[in-house]
Amino acid sequence: MEALLATIIGVLAAVGIYLMLRLRTFPVILGLTFLSYAVNLFLFASGRLALNAAPIIGTAERYTDPLPQALVLTAIVISFGMTAVIMIMAVGGYLQAGHDRVDLDRDDEEPT
């Protein structure tokens, strides 16, 4: 199970980094989303993997660490909110510029 999870995290992170290096906003945002999936799985695994175990001490023989679940919940909420923000900004930039390139033009570098 560890090898499987490690592979999944690795593939997700690799896909995320590849997409982040693209020049259009949509692949970049997808890449960031993939990267945040990889991070969330990684955080989850930092409390060790335990199947069919509740995060409560004393009710059963086996238990799992509850803290990474709390951390991952926070991380999910934050990355969800951030993705929404960057989506809005990407759509706003696209509507104003007429294209969705990530790079700034030389003439863009002047505050209005």
Next chain:
Amino acid sequence: MTASTLTATTRNRRDPADAFHFCPDFPAGGERPGSRAPFTRSAETRGLRASLQFENRPQSGGRRMSHWIIAPVVLPALAAALMVIAFRARLAAQRLVSLAAILALNGIALALLAAATTGGPQAYFLGDWPAPFGIVLVLDRLSALMLALLAGLALPVVLYAIGSGWDRKGAHFHPLLMFLLMGIGGAFLTGDAFNLFVFFEVLLIASYGLMVHGGGEARTRAGLQYVAFNLMGSALFLFALGLIYATTGTLNMADLAQKLPALPEGDAALLRSAAVMLFLVFAIKGALVPLQFWLPGTYANAPGVVAALFAIMTKVGAYATLRFSTLVFPPDLPATALILPTLLLPAALVTLALGAVGTLGARTLPRLAAFAGIASMGTVFLGLAQFTPTATTAALYYLLHSTLATALLFLLSDLVSRRRAHLHLDRPAPVAQSGLTAAVFLAAAIALAGLPPLSGFIGKLLILDAWRDQAALIWPAVLISSFVMVLGLSRAGSLVFWKASDQPPPPAPAPEPLAIAATFALLAGLVALTVLAGPVTGWLSTTAESLFAPQAYIDANRLEAAP
């Protein structure tokens, strides 16, 4: 409800029935059932076992906590919520609430500064949960200093925003400003690594909103780059925190400081990876080469008043680097001992050089200010790279100075932008009220380049003095980059103010007494820093020494019951 009754009720609620009392026969052995991840874990369930000893630990209410420590986080949050809910469309009321909150924040920050000076580090236990399990905020001299700097910078910035009408150019300027203050203040105060991540996100999401305040195509697209860069930084931060938790089983910074020296040999590589990723995140925040690429585009395209406030966001990176490199990963920790000493000095020197050359090549005034800001971060990190109290004192002094000076230059470039047809340096255009703006520009340039008589000179002198033993490498770098900055700043000043074209200047804009007063307040701060250099460096030197002897900070967390 008063502070003391609040403490008493939380204590009474939790004391009699501790959450873990019902399982006295919980196996105290080291191994966790369930499968193991592909790395070894040294601290199996230590945290959970420690919780069984709750009854033995002195409750944090034994000594009364000062609830003022959380005020810099709660006050801006309440003010922002009040503005959004009650004064959504009433700018005058928003301005009033914002100004009142920032004035109160100044008072609180000064009181906390006094408390930290006399009383040593104090912890605030949220919900009265004991330290490694709950979240703690820790007030020590460094965090109190940074809070005072934040409040002191926020006041001129909000005055400028009101005076120049920037807050009218888009919705929710003041609530976003409040959330930014909340995030930065929380990041300075927190004693928990994951909580630091959360406050980073709070300050970032507020800064995303402020960055695109006023709208416009260039600003929105530059904002997109800024958000994308910082989302990558957040992912890196989470990877680092996951690794740290996996190896140590704790995220409390004082607890980490205690547990890391006892970490088994096999976990050193994991810890080292975590430390590298963590310092990379702080380098992104602090605009350290090669992670500075986001800064010029962001700061140059952000509204001038927002960029002035962002001058302290790079200092959050410097603060976090200093905190982690002295408390969690001190220079004598074998696993991570070589990371910062080998990497930070070259990176700081290149940052300084790049910022200086950037001021020479900048084509607009805001970009010039952004590169001057990068150069000043290089100087700050140069002081932090030595890991001695003397050099850290110099770095802290320069940090105070450069925050005010960079903010001043950003406010000034905004003043010029409304008195000149455009901001390009290479196309001449007349400036209205050129005498006033040129005088402020001259002062800001002197401060940033490090010429006497302003505090930049003293700051650079302190850093040169601290690096006396490596003078052959460091002194030429600092002196030549200062000279290049003098060239770049005087070139920009001559192009804007002297080589103004023959056309009559545009009519002077409506008088903005508040905005002008705000720039002069920043200037007064620089002058005060110069005049009071002796007492300030004396205070900073005690602060730096306390950073390199973090036992008092650790003791404030009251971890003694933890295994």
